[in-house]
Amino acid sequence: MIINLMYHDVFVHDTNESGFQRERDLPYKMNASMFERHVKSISDYCESTHQSKNNVVFTFDDGGKSFHHVIAPILEKYGFKGIFFVTTKYIGTGTFLDEEEIRDLHKRGHIIGSHAHTHKHLYTLTDEQVEDEWKCSTEILSRILEEPIKYASIPNGDSSKRVLANAYKYGIRYIYTSEPITKVSYFNDMQVIGRYVLLSDSSAEYVMSIITSSKKRFLLLCKRAVLKIIKTVLGGNYLKIKNLLFR
Template sequence: MAKLPILMYHNVTEDYTKVEGLTIHKDFLEEQFKYLVSKNYKTHYLSELLDTKSLTEKNVVITFDDVTVNQLAYAVPLLEKYNLKATFFIPFAYIGGTDGWNDGKEAIMTVEQLKSLPDLVELGHHSYKHRAYAKLTNEEIKEDFDACFTICEQQQLSVFPAVAYPYGNFPKKEPAKSVFFQELVKNKMAYGLRIGNRVNKFPFKNPYEIQRLDIRGNESMFKFKIKLLFGKLF
């Protein structure tokens, strides 16, 4: 089985004083992208993996959560510069607004901006209101998915049926876990992504527990390289 690291990014900035947690400087992001290219990593859309039975090269999936305007300003040009594919996950209730689940300071892309993204970017689900699934009732989870699909239909957004769980959170105890996964099946979700900070083996053992590596803005290139190969060790 091949290794398949999935990188998880959030905000991108040009201000070094704002680099912390999940906010990365655009220069650091470019350094990481350069490294992927120099080491001949092949990037994939999540949708491509559905019809892929095995991977033989160095492979990586790049993901961005929240579709913030700063990603459009800084990440998208770098993806185009280095010809890298990525999946951007949408919190649908906040389209054209701000990141209300945080401090509301980051602008979220509008429908027009989402539609203007280059072909290198594939869109995915990041819930409706960016609430932790494990804290929602079954009915609330159903309503959340319904609201996402309604916006996709109304706004004619092409969104691949993969969901990145807000905060990496989903029900982990039975029977809630099985009920949640059944809801994903009902909504024809191909993949569900948590965090976990481990490198996946492909084909995936469980398509609804795919792990991602959280790439933090204040981590060194050495740590990035280690995560890429082995996941989070320290």
């Protein structure tokens, strides 16, 4: 069984070092010392139980500079590689990765994937705009890396048939959602892969409970079902409740 973990930015001194600077992004920004405790705990667990470190996958959304300067060195220290999903509109701007940093991560053995182009809520866009999100992002990343882009994650958890269909159309074959589930589903031959979200105050004990306890994973799946109902009722005002549910 493979467990996929979902992180965003990791900071050393201040949350404004990397990635988006909106208030709603703050719950997803983790201190580097906490993140290293996560990685070390997982590494120690894999080694003590003689499990492959490939059974735990570290994924990162948005494309902040911390991917290159903070996260990758910590992962490499403990024998892991990451999957880094990049919002291509922001490449080379302010607190986001530039093209050389993306190439360097790729050369070091990490996977680079698309996080769409603008990070807008895909359910608010027209069919043509959703298609452009995947077309632009895959073209930009393919140009930078000089190879096809096969990995993607869906911004804001806005999965739907048309989102999956357009990602598939532009070459994506592994797409990551925000669903807390280990079972892989398929859209044509594209794998649709769930992940477990980690927040700024998620402890090492919490992430280990996800990895070691099927009961914990089931509870998170139940919470996700409740969240979907809340989102239907409250629309865009559900974020605070979401972050409370997943602490």
